[in-house]
Amino acid sequence: MSVIWYECKVKYRKTHETGEQKVTTDTYLLDAVSYTEAEARITEEMKAYTEEDFRIMNIKVANFSEVHPFENSDRWFKSKVSLVALDEESGKERKINMYLLVQANDVKEAFENTEKAMADTMGDYSIPAITESPILDVFPYFMGEEEQLEKFGVIDDAEAIKEEVEEETVTE
Template identity: 90%
Template sequence: MSVIWYECKVKYRKTHETGEQKVTTDTYLLDAVSYTEAEARITEEMKAYTNEDFRIMNIKVANFSEVHPFENSDRWFKSKVSLVALDEESGKERKTNIYLLVQANDVKEAFENTIKAMETTMGDYNIPSITESPILDVFPYFTGEEEQLEKYKVIDTASEEKVEEETEEEVVS
């Protein structure tokens, strides 16, 4: 079953670093099977996040194919990826656009993280645009099953390098 991501805009009173309270509207992303479940889930998440009253201003289906969190990153970027395929009948190239939500600290890192996210792709692709997303946080649905955790796996580059080193050592042994 494919995941449906919902963008939820929530208006609430937020205390800033200066101690000043201002009404702000923030965007969050979560996966759900319906608008009703999305509303219930964002309500629960916001209750844990703030003690203030809040209003859900908007819920809409997001057009993300995949969400890729990365450790030590604090912002979310929307990467447009054009998958290139050759149409055998006409002999022309066909492009299909997909959108990934990638966590990074800046646009350069978002580009690198998009390439990491696409490394298992067999076909050709290019990345025509990367823009910073207004999404503040992502709340994936976890059932506790290993399969669920795989779809939202935090990529830790340091541990990947360690695994590669251990694998190389096993081959040499």
């Protein structure tokens, strides 16, 4: 199942380093299966950022194929990667564009991190553009196997089966 990334713009009162509070609109990225889930998830995530009221201004599907966080980096960059493919019918090369969100400290590092992210790519590619993204933070959806079973109502059955197997083993 492919991941759908959503850009969420949230307006809220933010306390800056100087101590003054200003109303600001920030952009966050998260993955979800629907707009409804994206709205619920950004609401939960924003509760950790601010105790003030906030307003979700916009949610839209982002066109990122992949997201690559890197340690010791504080900004996000949108890298346009052009994959070179051979059109078998016409015999001509054509470029297929995809966008990566890469974490880095500057454009040079974003280029290097994009190359690291593309290291396992077998085909030819080029990186025609890298721009700084307005995205402040990314909230990927990590769900462990146990949580997935719980979510889909299977965990109760799994626990019951596990107990039955243990009981049978003890009685044998």
